[in-house]
Amino acid sequence: MSAGTPETPLVTNVEHLLRDLAPQVLAAVARRYEDFAAAEDAVQEALIAAAAQWNSDGIPANPRGWLYHVALRRLTDHLRSELARRRREEAVASELIAEWAFVPPSDVEVPANSDDTLALLFMCCHPALTPVSAIALTLRAVGGLTTAQIANALLVPEATMAQRISRAKQSIKSSGIAFSLPTESERSERLSAVLQVLYLIFNEGYASSIGSDLHRADLSNEAIRLTRMLRELLPAEPEVSGLLALMLLTDARRAARADADGALIPLDEQDRSLWNRDLIAEGAALLSRTLSSDSVGPYQVQAAIAALHDEASSVQDTDWPQIRALYGVLRGISDNPMVALNQAVAAAMVEGPAAGLEQLAALDGDARIAGHYRLDAVRGHLFELAGNRERAVAHFRAAAERTANMAERNYLLTKAARVAAEGR
Amino acid sequence: MKFMLMMHAPRGTGEYGVNAWSPDDFKAHIAFMQKLNRDLTSAGELVGAEGLASPGEAKIVRSGKNGQPAVSDGPFAESKEFLAGYWIVEVDRPERAYQIAARASSAPGPGGTPLVIPIEVRQVMSAPPPADA
Numbered sequence: 001m002s003a004g005t006p007e008t009p010l011v012t013n014v015e016h017l018l019r020d021l022a023p024q025v026l027a028a029v030a031r032r033y034e035d036f037a038a039a040e041d042a043v044q045e046a047l048i049a050a051a052a053q054w055n056s057d058g059i060p061a062n063p064r065g066w067l068y069h070v071a072l073r074r075l076t077d078h079l080r081s082e083l084a085r086r087r088r089e090e091a092v093a094s095e096l097i098a099e100w101a102f103v104p105p106s107d108v109e110v111p112a113n114s115d116d117t118l119a120l121l122f123m124c125c126h127p128a129l130t131p132v133s134a135i136a137l138t139l140r141a142v143g144g145l146t147t148a149q150i151a152n153a154l155l156v157p158e159a160t161m162a163q164r165i166s167r168a169k170q171s172i173k174s175s176g177i178a179f180s181l182p183t184e185s186e187r188s189e190r191l192s193a194v195l196q197v198l199y200l201i202f203n204e205g206y207a208s209s210i211g212s213d214l215h216r217a218d219l220s221n222e223a224i225r226l227t228r229m230l231r232e233l234l235p236a237e238p239e240v241s242g243l244l245a246l247m248l249l250t251d252a253r254r255a256a257r258a259d260a261d262g263a264l265i266p267l268d269e270q271d272r273s274l275w276n277r278d279l280i281a282e283g284a285a286l287l288s289r290t291l292s293s294d295s296v297g298p299y300q301v302q303a304a305i306a307a308l309h310d311e312a313s314s315v316q317d318t319d320w321p322q323i324r325a326l327y328g329v330l331r332g333i334s335d336n337p338m339v340a341l342n343q344a345v346a347a348a349m350v351e352g353p354a355a356g357l358e359q360l361a362a363l364d365g366d367a368r369i370a371g372h373y374r375l376d377a378v379r380g381h382l383f384e385l386a387g388n389r390e391r392a393v394a395h396f397r398a399a400a401e402r403t404a405n406m407a408e409r410n411y412l413l414t415k416a417a418r419v420a421a422e423g424r
Numbered sequence: 425m426k427f428m429l430m431m432h433a434p435r436g437t438g439e440y441g442v443n444a445w446s447p448d449d450f451k452a453h454i455a456f457m458q459k460l461n462r463d464l465t466s467a468g469e470l471v472g473a474e475g476l477a478s479p480g481e482a483k484i485v486r487s488g489k490n491g492q493p494a495v496s497d498g499p500f501a502e503s504k505e506f507l508a509g510y511w512i513v514e515v516d517r518p519e520r521a522y523q524i525a526a527r528a529s530s531a532p533g534p535g536g537t538p539l540v541i542p543i544e545v546r547q548v549m550s551a552p553p554p555a556d557a
Binding site for chain 2: 420
């Protein structure tokens, strides 16, 4: 795939349709044939065949039935060759073949069962899987992306990604993870695992969607698409809506986050006229409908903070007291030092840099964040605000030394150079 | 044929003393490297390129007792240079790899003066032919 310009559509209509149908067809096949790993492989083959054939011959009248038919035919072939290797079990084999010889025609009606798609998502995001496995499996089984596309998006070789996916499927088998909806008692824990995987996919794309890396930007779109789908399936879950709102309100700033050379532009220096007003309006509307519900979860609070930034005309006009209060709410939900870091920034914006620096002092004793480059980066900004250039430069440089993100390192070094030059 | 182009930076001055550069010099340097990578990509020559994090956090690891990792600070304190990043390019002949290396070497430093960074060029070995071929 060539790098292309931003105007080049990265996915065609056929691909959009295939991605929508992928989880529905896989769920139907997996229902019929208990081996999830084999069912998943068969559906992937059907998707690849469809991508090639539909682009040249046009989309069939019943695309879902076509995919179901082709996937079952692949599965039957697979089963036959499996059984051929085990001739001794002749009797069992012929019985199974008899049952499997029937592959419904390609115009069969395959109902789109929304509970099945949901069960699939819960399975792929099971907490027993490592995050990297869950991300890869979700993108393939639920997102309908090919292994090559996922490898490309996550910057690993295709063979590595194929292995990662197959190991994820093995873990599903060995952990006895069922293809079913979670029980009422485990539901909230399982749902938060799903939301976390979707958010990781979004961030994977967002954090690196600067410069010419269009493939990665596509991951954010994929995360938004999957979260929209989840919201249609679970319209009454406030945190699902909260996560979708958070993604939309964050993604709205994408065009303003980097300059033409791909250099990172921080929030306070962004050209706010480049922010996507449609996404902001959609995210804010979604959020205001959600916040009226009883339980307020971490995604809704983060979305509320993003909305306050998005709706402000400048850094000075931002409702910092409200943002500080919301970080306080977030800290009440979970004790996360990164939240404390952001709260210190908000405190500095309300009361001045000294108040922010004082809050940061407490974090030096927290092993989870002491020595983290972001602590130095924030200190750099606050010392700059306080007019202490020397210490600002020292902290920006220390942060640049430790970050593992190239764009961030370049930003921090440029920042250090700029502040140092102002002092000369 | 594939070549690995390794960019070494002098130790002690923090990558050619970037800390002392002006913001514009630093931006020009980054833009130069990004343009190089874009050109290599569109020419179909780039296999991979990565910049490495600063050597301050680097560790040297050996197999210790019972195969447990024995970790010490590294790289060796006496080394004068460290690997700052690398490219892997696929080219028809070595001369093309040398050309690319020379371009990378000419990346601008303070005042736009080329840094003349030493680039180590090593051929990447191809896989051996299958045993039953």
